[in-house]
Amino acid sequence: MRPIERFAPNLNSLAGESTLVYQEKAREVAARGVKVINFGIGQPDVPTPAVAREEAKLALDQGFTGYTSALGLEELRQAVADDLKERLGSDVRKEEVIITPGAKMSLFLAFAAFVAPGDEVLxxxxxxxxxxxxxxxxxxxxxxxxxxxxxxxxxSIDLEDVQSKLSPKTKMIVLNNPSNPTAALLDKKEVEGLAQIAKERGILLLSDEIYDHFIYEGEMASSLDDSSWRDYVIYVNGFSKTFSMTGWRLGYVVADSSVIKKMGTLAANTYTCPNSFAQRGALGAFRAKGEVQQMVDLFKRRRDVIYGELSSLKGVSLDKPRATFYAFLEVTQVLKTTGWSAKQFSIKLIEEKGVVTIPGDVFPENVGRNYVRLSFALAEDKIREGTKRIAEFVRESLG
Ligand SMILES: Cc1ncc(COP(=O)(O)O)c(C=O)c1O
Structure with a gap:
Protein backbone atom coordinates (compact mmCIF):
# COMPACT_ATOMS: atom_id res chain seq x y z
CA MET A 1 0.00 0.00 0.00
CA ARG A 2 1.32 3.44 -0.86
CA PRO A 3 1.83 5.72 2.15
CA ILE A 4 -0.69 8.09 0.59
CA GLU A 5 -3.40 5.45 0.93
CA ARG A 6 -2.95 4.85 4.64
CA PHE A 7 -5.80 7.00 5.90
CA ALA A 8 -6.69 7.22 9.56
CA PRO A 9 -9.13 4.36 10.25
CA ASN A 10 -11.91 6.62 11.45
CA LEU A 11 -11.70 8.72 8.30
CA ASN A 12 -12.35 5.68 6.15
CA SER A 13 -15.76 5.25 7.72
CA LEU A 14 -16.76 8.89 7.21
CA ALA A 15 -19.53 9.39 4.65
CA GLY A 16 -19.30 12.39 2.31
CA GLU A 17 -22.10 14.90 2.15
CA SER A 18 -24.62 12.42 0.80
CA THR A 19 -27.09 15.14 -0.21
CA LEU A 20 -24.60 16.28 -2.87
CA VAL A 21 -25.08 13.02 -4.81
CA TYR A 22 -28.60 14.12 -5.68
CA GLN A 23 -27.43 17.55 -6.82
CA GLU A 24 -24.92 15.82 -9.12
CA LYS A 25 -27.68 13.66 -10.58
CA ALA A 26 -29.79 16.80 -11.06
CA ARG A 27 -26.97 18.40 -13.09
CA GLU A 28 -26.85 15.34 -15.36
CA VAL A 29 -30.59 15.53 -15.97
CA ALA A 30 -30.48 19.32 -16.54
CA ALA A 31 -27.73 18.79 -19.13
CA ARG A 32 -30.29 16.76 -21.12
CA GLY A 33 -32.42 19.90 -21.36
CA VAL A 34 -34.88 19.05 -18.56
CA LYS A 35 -36.08 21.98 -16.42
CA VAL A 36 -35.12 20.67 -13.01
CA ILE A 37 -37.11 21.61 -9.88
CA ASN A 38 -34.81 21.41 -6.92
CA PHE A 39 -36.33 20.67 -3.52
CA GLY A 40 -32.96 19.38 -2.36
CA ILE A 41 -31.08 22.46 -1.23
CA GLY A 42 -31.07 23.36 2.45
CA GLN A 43 -30.55 27.08 2.14
CA PRO A 44 -32.76 30.17 1.83
CA ASP A 45 -33.01 31.48 -1.73
CA VAL A 46 -33.23 35.15 -0.69
CA PRO A 47 -30.13 37.39 -0.79
CA THR A 48 -28.08 38.12 2.33
CA PRO A 49 -29.46 41.39 3.80
CA ALA A 50 -27.95 44.46 2.13
CA VAL A 51 -26.73 45.88 5.44
CA ALA A 52 -24.56 42.78 6.01
CA ARG A 53 -23.13 42.95 2.51
CA GLU A 54 -22.38 46.67 2.90
CA GLU A 55 -20.64 46.16 6.25
CA ALA A 56 -18.47 43.38 4.84
CA LYS A 57 -17.52 45.52 1.83
CA LEU A 58 -16.70 48.43 4.09
CA ALA A 59 -14.54 46.16 6.26
CA LEU A 60 -12.64 45.01 3.18
CA ASP A 61 -12.15 48.58 1.95
CA GLN A 62 -10.93 49.61 5.39
CA GLY A 63 -8.32 46.85 5.23
CA PHE A 64 -9.98 44.80 7.93
CA THR A 65 -8.38 41.67 6.51
CA GLY A 66 -6.13 40.29 9.24
CA TYR A 67 -6.62 37.59 11.85
CA THR A 68 -9.16 38.22 14.58
CA SER A 69 -9.23 36.65 18.02
CA ALA A 70 -9.71 32.86 17.87
CA LEU A 71 -12.99 33.41 19.70
CA GLY A 72 -14.20 35.89 17.10
CA LEU A 73 -14.72 39.65 17.23
CA GLU A 74 -15.65 40.91 20.68
CA GLU A 75 -18.35 43.16 19.21
CA LEU A 76 -19.91 40.22 17.40
CA ARG A 77 -19.81 38.00 20.49
CA GLN A 78 -21.52 40.82 22.38
CA ALA A 79 -24.07 41.22 19.57
CA VAL A 80 -24.87 37.49 19.79
CA ALA A 81 -25.35 37.80 23.56
CA ASP A 82 -27.57 40.88 23.08
CA ASP A 83 -29.61 39.10 20.43
CA LEU A 84 -30.18 36.08 22.69
CA LYS A 85 -31.24 38.40 25.49
CA GLU A 86 -33.69 40.16 23.23
CA ARG A 87 -35.13 37.01 21.67
CA LEU A 88 -35.02 34.51 24.53
CA GLY A 89 -34.52 36.70 27.56
CA SER A 90 -31.36 34.74 28.32
CA ASP A 91 -28.48 36.02 30.39
CA VAL A 92 -25.64 35.00 28.05
CA ARG A 93 -22.44 37.07 28.39
CA LYS A 94 -19.94 37.62 25.58
CA GLU A 95 -17.38 35.43 27.43
CA GLU A 96 -19.85 32.60 26.87
CA VAL A 97 -19.85 32.94 23.06
CA ILE A 98 -17.42 31.74 20.40
CA ILE A 99 -17.89 32.64 16.73
CA THR A 100 -16.96 29.80 14.39
CA PRO A 101 -16.64 29.19 10.63
CA GLY A 102 -20.21 27.90 10.21
CA ALA A 103 -22.46 26.05 12.62
CA LYS A 104 -20.89 22.80 11.42
CA MET A 105 -17.64 23.95 13.01
CA SER A 106 -19.56 24.88 16.16
CA LEU A 107 -20.83 21.31 16.27
CA PHE A 108 -17.36 19.96 15.60
CA LEU A 109 -15.88 22.01 18.46
CA ALA A 110 -18.59 20.71 20.78
CA PHE A 111 -17.88 17.09 19.84
CA ALA A 112 -14.10 17.54 19.86
CA ALA A 113 -14.16 19.23 23.26
CA PHE A 114 -16.06 16.43 24.97
CA VAL A 115 -16.35 13.21 23.01
CA ALA A 116 -13.68 10.52 23.28
CA PRO A 117 -13.24 6.97 21.94
CA GLY A 118 -15.61 4.59 23.71
CA ASP A 119 -18.21 7.26 24.48
CA GLU A 120 -21.77 7.02 23.28
CA VAL A 121 -23.60 10.00 21.80
CA LEU A 122 -27.39 9.80 21.83
CA SER A 156 -41.95 14.63 18.68
CA ILE A 157 -39.43 13.07 21.02
CA ASP A 158 -40.18 10.20 23.36
CA LEU A 159 -38.61 10.80 26.76
CA GLU A 160 -39.14 7.19 27.86
CA ASP A 161 -37.26 5.97 24.83
CA VAL A 162 -34.49 8.47 25.62
CA GLN A 163 -34.20 7.08 29.17
CA SER A 164 -34.03 3.54 27.88
CA LYS A 165 -31.27 4.32 25.37
CA LEU A 166 -28.93 5.99 27.86
CA SER A 167 -26.04 4.02 29.29
CA PRO A 168 -23.16 4.85 31.64
CA LYS A 169 -21.15 5.51 28.48
CA THR A 170 -23.52 8.21 27.17
CA LYS A 171 -21.60 11.48 27.20
CA MET A 172 -23.89 13.69 25.20
CA ILE A 173 -27.43 13.99 23.84
CA VAL A 174 -27.73 15.90 20.59
CA LEU A 175 -30.96 17.76 20.04
CA ASN A 176 -31.90 19.62 16.88
CA ASN A 177 -34.86 21.87 17.57
CA PRO A 178 -36.55 22.83 15.27
CA SER A 179 -35.59 19.65 13.50
CA ASN A 180 -34.01 18.98 10.15
CA PRO A 181 -35.38 16.83 8.48
CA THR A 182 -38.71 16.34 10.32
CA ALA A 183 -39.71 20.05 10.65
CA ALA A 184 -40.75 19.26 14.23
CA LEU A 185 -40.85 22.00 16.82
CA LEU A 186 -40.60 20.59 20.33
CA ASP A 187 -42.84 22.03 22.99
CA LYS A 188 -41.74 23.36 26.35
CA LYS A 189 -42.59 20.10 28.12
CA GLU A 190 -40.40 18.06 25.80
CA VAL A 191 -37.42 20.42 26.07
CA GLU A 192 -37.75 20.67 29.86
CA GLY A 193 -38.15 16.90 30.16
CA LEU A 194 -35.03 16.28 28.15
CA ALA A 195 -33.11 18.87 30.17
CA GLN A 196 -34.24 17.15 33.36
CA ILE A 197 -32.98 13.77 32.12
CA ALA A 198 -29.63 15.26 31.06
CA LYS A 199 -29.15 16.91 34.45
CA GLU A 200 -30.20 13.88 36.49
CA ARG A 201 -27.98 11.54 34.52
CA GLY A 202 -25.02 13.96 34.32
CA ILE A 203 -25.06 14.10 30.51
CA LEU A 204 -24.28 17.04 28.23
CA LEU A 205 -27.01 18.45 26.01
CA LEU A 206 -25.77 19.71 22.65
CA SER A 207 -28.65 21.78 21.31
CA ASP A 208 -28.53 22.80 17.65
CA GLU A 209 -31.14 25.53 17.26
CA ILE A 210 -30.08 26.80 13.84
CA TYR A 211 -33.68 26.90 12.48
CA ASP A 212 -35.11 28.80 15.44
CA HIS A 213 -36.27 31.77 13.35
CA PHE A 214 -38.26 29.60 10.95
CA ILE A 215 -41.32 28.97 13.08
CA TYR A 216 -44.84 29.05 11.62
CA GLU A 217 -46.88 27.60 14.47
CA GLY A 218 -46.09 27.34 18.15
CA GLU A 219 -43.37 28.88 20.28
CA MET A 220 -39.67 28.21 20.45
CA ALA A 221 -38.59 26.44 23.64
CA SER A 222 -34.84 26.92 23.86
CA SER A 223 -32.29 24.92 25.83
CA LEU A 224 -31.13 28.31 27.15
CA ASP A 225 -34.49 28.86 28.90
CA ASP A 226 -33.27 26.79 31.85
CA SER A 227 -31.42 29.08 34.27
CA SER A 228 -28.91 26.28 35.02
CA TRP A 229 -27.93 25.90 31.32
CA ARG A 230 -24.27 26.59 32.13
CA ASP A 231 -23.99 23.23 33.90
CA TYR A 232 -24.84 21.03 30.92
CA VAL A 233 -25.86 22.89 27.73
CA ILE A 234 -23.78 23.52 24.64
CA TYR A 235 -25.94 25.72 22.43
CA VAL A 236 -25.30 26.02 18.70
CA ASN A 237 -26.77 28.52 16.27
CA GLY A 238 -25.53 30.46 13.26
CA PHE A 239 -25.96 33.01 10.54
CA SER A 240 -26.36 30.62 7.59
CA LYS A 241 -30.10 30.10 7.67
CA THR A 242 -31.42 33.12 9.64
CA PHE A 243 -29.63 35.69 7.51
CA SER A 244 -29.24 33.63 4.34
CA MET A 245 -25.46 33.61 4.78
CA THR A 246 -24.59 29.97 4.08
CA GLY A 247 -21.49 30.81 2.07
CA TRP A 248 -20.16 33.28 4.61
CA ARG A 249 -19.45 30.42 7.00
CA LEU A 250 -20.38 31.84 10.38
CA GLY A 251 -21.91 30.09 13.36
CA TYR A 252 -21.58 30.28 17.11
CA VAL A 253 -21.52 28.27 20.30
CA VAL A 254 -22.86 29.41 23.66
CA ALA A 255 -21.59 27.53 26.70
CA ASP A 256 -20.03 28.09 30.09
CA SER A 257 -17.00 30.41 29.71
CA SER A 258 -14.61 27.59 30.69
CA VAL A 259 -15.87 25.58 27.68
CA ILE A 260 -15.54 28.58 25.37
CA LYS A 261 -11.90 29.03 26.47
CA LYS A 262 -11.13 25.40 25.59
CA MET A 263 -12.88 25.81 22.25
CA GLY A 264 -10.73 28.90 21.63
CA THR A 265 -7.65 26.72 22.10
CA LEU A 266 -9.06 24.19 19.63
CA ALA A 267 -9.76 27.04 17.20
CA ALA A 268 -6.29 28.54 17.57
CA ASN A 269 -4.72 25.19 16.72
CA THR A 270 -6.90 24.42 13.71
CA TYR A 271 -8.57 27.26 11.79
CA THR A 272 -7.17 30.20 13.85
CA CYS A 273 -10.29 32.37 13.63
CA PRO A 274 -13.40 32.95 11.54
CA ASN A 275 -13.14 35.20 8.48
CA SER A 276 -12.55 38.79 9.59
CA PHE A 277 -14.68 40.78 7.15
CA ALA A 278 -17.48 38.19 7.19
CA GLN A 279 -17.74 38.81 10.94
CA ARG A 280 -18.13 42.53 10.32
CA GLY A 281 -20.90 41.70 7.86
CA ALA A 282 -22.58 39.50 10.48
CA LEU A 283 -22.58 42.46 12.87
CA GLY A 284 -24.58 44.33 10.24
CA ALA A 285 -26.94 41.37 9.79
CA PHE A 286 -28.32 41.86 13.29
CA ARG A 287 -29.75 45.17 12.05
CA ALA A 288 -31.78 43.33 9.38
CA LYS A 289 -34.50 41.93 11.63
CA GLY A 290 -37.21 43.27 9.31
CA GLU A 291 -35.77 41.41 6.33
CA VAL A 292 -35.55 38.21 8.37
CA GLN A 293 -39.23 38.55 9.27
CA GLN A 294 -40.12 39.12 5.60
CA MET A 295 -38.24 35.96 4.67
CA VAL A 296 -40.03 33.94 7.36
CA ASP A 297 -43.41 35.31 6.19
CA LEU A 298 -42.50 34.35 2.61
CA PHE A 299 -41.51 30.85 3.70
CA LYS A 300 -44.74 30.48 5.63
CA ARG A 301 -46.71 31.19 2.43
CA ARG A 302 -44.59 28.63 0.60
CA ARG A 303 -45.15 26.17 3.42
CA ASP A 304 -48.88 26.60 2.91
CA VAL A 305 -48.50 25.98 -0.83
CA ILE A 306 -46.42 22.81 -0.51
CA TYR A 307 -48.64 21.48 2.27
CA GLY A 308 -51.76 22.28 0.27
CA GLU A 309 -50.44 20.47 -2.79
CA LEU A 310 -49.00 17.37 -1.12
CA SER A 311 -51.28 16.74 1.84
CA SER A 312 -54.21 15.95 -0.44
CA LEU A 313 -52.21 13.57 -2.62
CA LYS A 314 -53.25 9.93 -2.37
CA GLY A 315 -50.55 7.41 -1.48
CA VAL A 316 -48.29 9.79 0.46
CA SER A 317 -48.67 11.55 3.77
CA LEU A 318 -47.46 14.87 5.12
CA ASP A 319 -47.94 16.71 8.39
CA LYS A 320 -47.96 20.48 8.21
CA PRO A 321 -44.37 21.64 8.83
CA ARG A 322 -44.46 23.75 11.99
CA ALA A 323 -40.93 25.06 11.55
CA THR A 324 -37.76 24.97 9.34
CA PHE A 325 -38.17 25.06 5.55
CA TYR A 326 -38.52 21.33 5.04
CA ALA A 327 -41.48 19.09 4.29
CA PHE A 328 -40.88 15.49 5.33
CA LEU A 329 -43.07 13.43 3.06
CA GLU A 330 -43.96 9.86 3.91
CA VAL A 331 -43.87 7.63 0.84
CA THR A 332 -44.26 4.18 2.46
CA GLN A 333 -47.09 3.10 0.16
CA VAL A 334 -45.08 3.89 -2.96
CA LEU A 335 -42.03 2.09 -1.61
CA LYS A 336 -44.08 -0.98 -0.68
CA THR A 337 -45.82 -1.11 -4.05
CA THR A 338 -42.66 -0.68 -6.08
CA GLY A 339 -40.09 -2.35 -3.85
CA TRP A 340 -37.90 0.76 -4.01
CA SER A 341 -35.85 2.28 -1.21
CA ALA A 342 -36.27 6.01 -0.50
CA LYS A 343 -32.93 6.49 -2.30
CA GLN A 344 -34.31 4.76 -5.39
CA PHE A 345 -37.48 6.87 -5.14
CA SER A 346 -35.41 10.06 -5.16
CA ILE A 347 -33.17 8.93 -8.02
CA LYS A 348 -36.12 7.85 -10.19
CA LEU A 349 -37.95 11.09 -9.41
CA ILE A 350 -34.97 13.07 -10.70
CA GLU A 351 -34.49 10.89 -13.76
CA GLU A 352 -38.13 10.65 -14.78
CA LYS A 353 -39.55 14.00 -13.67
CA GLY A 354 -36.54 16.23 -13.08
CA VAL A 355 -37.49 16.81 -9.44
CA VAL A 356 -34.85 16.72 -6.71
CA THR A 357 -35.69 15.50 -3.19
CA ILE A 358 -33.44 14.11 -0.46
CA PRO A 359 -34.26 10.55 0.58
CA GLY A 360 -34.92 10.19 4.28
CA ASP A 361 -32.42 7.39 4.64
CA VAL A 362 -29.52 9.87 4.54
CA PHE A 363 -30.76 10.99 7.97
CA PRO A 364 -29.84 8.19 10.33
CA GLU A 365 -30.83 5.80 11.60
CA ASN A 366 -34.06 4.02 10.49
CA VAL A 367 -37.12 6.25 10.79
CA GLY A 368 -36.30 8.25 7.65
CA ARG A 369 -36.34 5.22 5.39
CA ASN A 370 -39.95 5.76 4.42
CA TYR A 371 -39.62 9.48 3.79
CA VAL A 372 -38.19 12.03 1.40
CA ARG A 373 -37.29 15.58 2.41
CA LEU A 374 -38.30 18.58 0.34
CA SER A 375 -36.92 22.04 0.98
CA PHE A 376 -39.52 24.69 0.23
CA ALA A 377 -36.95 27.47 0.01
CA LEU A 378 -37.89 28.06 -3.63
CA ALA A 379 -40.35 30.19 -5.58
CA GLU A 380 -44.05 29.37 -5.36
CA ASP A 381 -44.44 28.64 -9.09
CA LYS A 382 -41.59 26.14 -8.84
CA ILE A 383 -43.21 24.54 -5.80
CA ARG A 384 -46.45 24.18 -7.77
CA GLU A 385 -44.72 22.75 -10.83
CA GLY A 386 -42.57 20.39 -8.72
CA THR A 387 -45.46 19.09 -6.65
CA LYS A 388 -47.50 18.57 -9.84
CA ARG A 389 -44.71 16.37 -11.20
CA ILE A 390 -44.48 14.52 -7.87
CA ALA A 391 -48.22 13.86 -8.02
CA GLU A 392 -47.83 12.37 -11.52
CA PHE A 393 -44.89 10.29 -10.37
CA VAL A 394 -46.74 8.95 -7.34
CA ARG A 395 -49.83 8.12 -9.43
CA GLU A 396 -47.73 6.33 -12.04
CA SER A 397 -45.75 4.43 -9.38
CA LEU A 398 -48.88 3.22 -7.64
CA GLY A 399 -50.23 2.03 -11.01
C1 LIG B 1 -29.41 21.03 11.65
C2 LIG B 1 -28.27 21.74 11.02
N1 LIG B 1 -27.22 22.08 11.78
C3 LIG B 1 -26.15 22.70 11.24
C4 LIG B 1 -26.10 23.01 9.90
C5 LIG B 1 -24.86 23.63 9.35
O1 LIG B 1 -24.92 25.01 9.24
P1 LIG B 1 -23.71 25.86 8.66
O2 LIG B 1 -23.95 26.01 7.19
O3 LIG B 1 -23.74 27.17 9.38
O4 LIG B 1 -22.45 25.12 8.93
C6 LIG B 1 -27.17 22.69 9.08
C7 LIG B 1 -27.11 22.98 7.64
O5 LIG B 1 -27.77 22.40 6.82
C8 LIG B 1 -28.29 22.03 9.66
O6 LIG B 1 -29.34 21.68 8.91
Missing part, protein backbone atom coordinates in the same frame (compact mmCIF):
# COMPACT_ATOMS: atom_id res chain seq x y z
CA UNK A 123 -29.04 11.17 18.69
CA UNK A 124 -32.66 11.39 17.70
CA UNK A 125 -33.76 9.25 14.79
CA UNK A 126 -33.98 10.84 12.24
CA UNK A 127 -31.11 13.31 12.71
CA UNK A 128 -29.09 15.79 10.67
CA UNK A 129 -26.59 13.48 8.97
CA UNK A 130 -23.30 14.92 10.21
CA UNK A 131 -23.83 14.34 13.98
CA UNK A 132 -23.28 10.59 13.65
CA UNK A 133 -20.37 11.00 11.27
CA UNK A 134 -18.48 13.40 13.52
CA UNK A 135 -19.18 11.25 16.58
CA UNK A 136 -17.73 8.24 14.76
CA UNK A 137 -14.76 10.24 13.48
CA UNK A 138 -13.85 10.90 17.10
CA UNK A 139 -14.19 7.23 17.97
CA UNK A 140 -17.56 7.50 19.69
CA UNK A 141 -20.64 5.40 18.98
CA UNK A 142 -23.90 7.03 17.95
CA UNK A 143 -26.99 5.57 19.62
CA UNK A 144 -30.56 6.58 18.78
CA UNK A 145 -33.84 7.44 20.43
CA UNK A 146 -36.74 7.34 18.01
CA UNK A 147 -38.77 10.40 17.16
CA UNK A 148 -42.43 9.42 17.05
CA UNK A 149 -44.93 10.63 14.55
CA UNK A 150 -48.50 11.31 15.36
CA UNK A 151 -50.48 11.81 12.19
CA UNK A 152 -51.66 15.39 11.95
CA UNK A 153 -49.31 16.59 14.69
CA UNK A 154 -45.96 15.58 13.26
CA UNK A 155 -42.86 14.34 15.02
Missing amino acids: LFDPAFYSYAEVARLLGARPTYAKMRRESGKGF
